[in-house]
Amino acid sequence: MVKSCTRCVLDVKVPEIKFDNSGLCNYCKIYEYLEQQYPLNKNSDKKFREIVEKIKRDGKNKKYDCLIGVSGGADSTYILYVVKKLGLRPLALHLDNGWNSEIAVSNIERATNKLNIDLKTVVLDWEEFKDLQIAFLKASVPDVEIPTDHAIEAILYKVANEEGIKYIFQGHNFRTEGKIPINWGYGDARYIKSVYQLFGKNKRLRNFPLVTPAKLIYYNFIRRIKNVRILYYLGYNKSKIKELLEKELGWVDYGGKHHESTYTKFIQSYILPKKFNIDKRLVHYSAMICSNQITKKEAIKIIKQPPISDIEAKDLKAYVLKKLGLSEDEFEKIMKNRPKSFQDYPTYFQLIKKFIKPIKIVYSLTSPSLPPMLKLMDSSQEKKI
Numbered sequence: 001m002v003k004s005c006t007r008c009v010l011d012v013k014v015p016e017i018k019f020d021n022s023g024l025c026n027y028c029k030i031y032e033y034l035e036q037q038y039p040l041n042k043n044s045d046k047k048f049r050e051i052v053e054k055i056k057r058d059g060k061n062k063k064y065d066c067l068i069g070v071s072g073g074a075d076s077t078y079i080l081y082v083v084k085k086l087g088l089r090p091l092a093l094h095l096d097n098g099w100n101s102e103i104a105v106s107n108i109e110r111a112t113n114k115l116n117i118d119l120k121t122v123v124l125d126w127e128e129f130k131d132l133q134i135a136f137l138k139a140s141v142p143d144v145e146i147p148t149d150h151a152i153e154a155i156l157y158k159v160a161n162e163e164g165i166k167y168i169f170q171g172h173n174f175r176t177e178g179k180i181p182i183n184w185g186y187g188d189a190r191y192i193k194s195v196y197q198l199f200g201k202n203k204r205l206r207n208f209p210l211v212t213p214a215k216l217i218y219y220n221f222i223r224r225i226k227n228v229r230i231l232y233y234l235g236y237n238k239s240k241i242k243e244l245l246e247k248e249l250g251w252v253d254y255g256g257k258h259h260e261s262t263y264t265k266f267i268q269s270y271i272l273p274k275k276f277n278i279d280k281r282l283v284h285y286s287a288m289i290c291s292n293q294i295t296k297k298e299a300i301k302i303i304k305q306p307p308i309s310d311i312e313a314k315d316l317k318a319y320v321l322k323k324l325g326l327s328e329d330e331f332e333k334i335m336k337n338r339p340k341s342f343q344d345y346p347t348y349f350q351l352i353k354k355f356i357k358p359i360k361i362v363y364s365l366t367s368p369s370l371p372p373m374l375k376l377m378d379s380s381q382e383k384k385i
């Protein structure tokens, strides 16, 4: 019998999992730590109001006081809604990587129009980006979505810098998403460049937005651009929020988590489970069990079902292969390649690991939150319990 957590749905198949004497896993402990750090009570509400007031003061006489990355999903649409209610003046930023579903795009347009929020869209160089995505598939790593995640972070910083905006609102929510194991989604600029050099057509990326550690230092400490995880401060019930967004903004649900992109849908429901035996739903549902949004019994029932039906998978696969220009044979070869990890390629991982303690101290003194790419390396949360 597979050893699994007494509270959530994670088991020994999840990397880096550990259990305490009572059988509780370290992911549940990270959840408990974050719940202690960001409890939903009067004090945290006061703290949040203070942060909002500071953002308003810092943004005085500027066109915008905060920047919000939008995907068309419930989380980022909800941030737009809340921020506007709080009287902030946001700029919405969207990355068009060529894979956005029509529903996602119309969700963004409808929400920004209704809320009267300016929207900026950055379109990636499709030929280069397509080649980078194929390079990651050929590298045989599970972090195939890292190019998109990295590009979003890079353009958020770039646009914040250009517009003189000091606050970037991040959509991560520990109450519904949980912590993704580092082996399921590591990413940095060196990793992306080295995978492209080994498997890309042109060896060197020309237009793809990258954030090097030097740029990160510049943005965070010279330009003083800060990340705020706004959803940590807000009571968050996913189904209630979806209802609210449908009613207030005409938002449309598209099913699975992060399925606003057809590529993400294909990765999470086909490549990851079939090739790497990874089901990211486990982490999301575990967080939702901890935050009492779903029972363990309900989560087990959902997880037992495949993420998508066989017919849907077949159609999705045909669509993705055609768009990437990959033949069935090339794709089957990719699926059969031995799975590798980011540690098989040159990255900044060892460097960041070595300096994560001093980096965290500096950030804790100057910024409300670690940037997402460093946050993943922060394993101290569970030790504090």
Ligand SMILES: [Zn+2]
Residues within 6 Å of the ligand: 005, 006, 007, 008, 009, 010, 024, 025, 026, 027, 028, 286
């Ligand atoms: Zn657990």
